[in-house]
Amino acid sequence: MISNNNKDLEMEMEKRALPNPFHAALASALCFSIGALVPLMSAVFIRDYKIRLIMVVAVASLALVVFGLVVAQIGNTTKMKSCVRxxxxxxLAMIITFGLTKLLGASALE
Structure with a gap:
């Protein structure tokens, strides 16, 4: 009986240690939204399409490198590999998104 109680206690502790999927989804949505604001705010007042596109790619690239450095520091991994990844x-995400908008004929950026 004692071993069953210990197993039940261990299982209960494991259940408590699991993250809440709702909280994880909220955190992911919040981080995605904040991350999307970085390049968008850099180009919001630029009227020329090509300059705006270059600005978004440049600022997004800088933000990606910074995020890669932060993750490497937190995860104690190689900074160069993290930044490149x-x-x-x-x-790749920008190319796919840009390609799909062109394929579907979206012209809001022009």
Whole structure:
């Protein structure tokens, strides 16, 4: 009986240690929104399409490198690998998003 009580106690402790999926989703949405504001705010007042596009890519790239450095510091990993991973992932996401908007004919940026 004692071993069953210990197992029940251990299982209860493990359940308490699990993160709440709702909190994780909220944190993810908040971080995504804040991260999206960085490049958007840098180009909000620029009227020329090409300059605005260059500004968004440049500021987003800088932000990706900074986020890569922060994650490397927190995770105690190699800074260069982390920055390259963040930068390549971000560029890939930007290319896919830009390509899809062009494919679907969205012209809000022009």
């Amino acid at each position: 963040f930068l390549c992932g971000g560029w």
